[in-house]
Amino acid sequence: MGREGRPASLHRYGRVTFFDLIIRNLWKKKARSIGLAAAVAIAVMAVVTLDVTSSGLEQSAAAIVSVGKADFTVIQKGAADTLSSTIDRQELARVGQLPGVASVVGVLVETQNLNANNPVFIEIGIDPGDLASFGVRVIKGQPYGPTAAHQVLLGWRAAANLGLGVGGQLAANGTSNTVVGIYSTGNSFGDAGAMFPLPAIQGYNRVPGIVTLAFVKVTPGTNAATVANRVEYSLPELTTIRTATQFGRADRNLVYLQAAVNGSTVLAILIGAVIVGNTMLLSLFERTREFGLLRAIGWTRRRTVSLLLGESLLLALLGAVLGVVLSFAVAAGLARLPALRGILHPNFTEGAFWRALLTALVMTLIGALYPTTRAALLSPLKALSYE
């Protein structure tokens, strides 16, 4: 340590660069610097957490379309969410008859509140004959029969979570179901649920002949997009999904969720900007004489503003990094909440980090607008006589 408890690194060198000057100014007002970085960090954390959780929720919801390893998925047009989509037997048959369609697998997807730890347990109703083409591989035991009652196949993740094996009993849909096999789909969403004979799950939910989704495989050499367009043209009440992005657009709840996230992001940025602006303004008032002095000894407006802005941007960067770290912790904590367990898988992508940085920068620049304008317009004489 150097004199007066200052770290030697900040005290040892007489020579200063502009960056050193920024560091020393921030170091001089440690509490304020920490406060500003914390404000940015909290706003960034809020934005990133919202982003990764909504993205995770969307990914979880969209994962269902990739369970079947189909060329595209068919759902009801305008459905509020995937699970409220209804496709009847006739529509399913008409899809299967369209040119270019090799196979159609209709599945009914429902959720079940198993217990406090599994409040949203995914149940998929599917004919045993469609399991293979749906990409389901039975890794233990055997498939259920086409009309078997009270039989269930458990995904290997669900089996591990519930502590059940072949022969175990799964209490669901108001009845006890025997686990006849354990399956794997290679998709974490699919593997965390259970599969029932289609008629059984339709019966439990009183929707005979209805499926939620139809998974379509096209004949080899046929363009999937062309066939998908054909489906939409022939059955205008249905829509097709080939990618997770298309899924996000088709599911209205996800559209609303995204809108809410966007709104919250703007709000978080504005709140952060107000805090940044307020802190910078306070700093400007406290350091008015200093800025006046710098102007009086020949610093240009631009250089003076650069100093103030540089200090804020450095803190914004620090806040962005802190915010991302915090968002990791918060998102992980949210994912462990009983109400969200199994549904929320925070999706930390490279894009989330860039958005964090962008959020911090936008917030700082908006917040800095007024203080830096004031700093630029500061009269050296008035600033020097400022008390």
Add this chain to the structure above:
Amino acid sequence: MSEPSERKLAVDVRGVTRVYPGLVNALAGVDLTVEFGETVAITGPSGCGKSTLLHLLAAIDSPTTGSVTVAGQDLARLRDPSAYRRKEVGLVFQFHNLLPQLSALSNVEVPMFGTHASARQRKARARELLADFDLSGCEHRLPTELSGGERQRVAIARALANAPRILLADEPTGSLDSVSTTRFLELLDRLGGAGMTIVMVTHASDVAAHANRIIEMRDGTIVPSVPVSAAPIAYR
């Protein structure tokens, strides 16, 4: 075309008035010339306008009417007042106004930001100036670790960082004890002897005595000048 004699002028103030909002006449028609190499002391009671005049010379304030020309530059027509303040004049204040977070050496380097000097050159120049003012041992001290006299000498070193032609000092000894004042005046003599043009505002007659010429101000105007030999105080 300027007259040859005019070209030698460091300061040429003509018919300058400065009226502040509320119709306070800080300056009421001031004419002043200072030649290069002169040391001029502006004295007078508080509120007579001497600091205002210095602020106009430093281009940190503008006259209401009249013209101020420093080192051949009409200050009303400056395209970049910052560059003028950086290159042509050095400012020394009553209260040193050093940046508390920076060492003495760094404080001297600060005005050199924005010049073409590299960090290495800035440091070398700052060291040279501090050594010149017997502050070699204080390079890495913060202002709070320096005496009042040392701080003021650092402030002068800072004012001279960009090798200005004119030094403007506003009550430079106002916050110094007698020992520090004596050292400061020795320094002032040295600078004056080296050909530096110095314009200082002071209340203190012993400080003014170190000038080649004393300008007395009263009520925003200059009292007709007194020849040095006839001045009622001791001159060097």
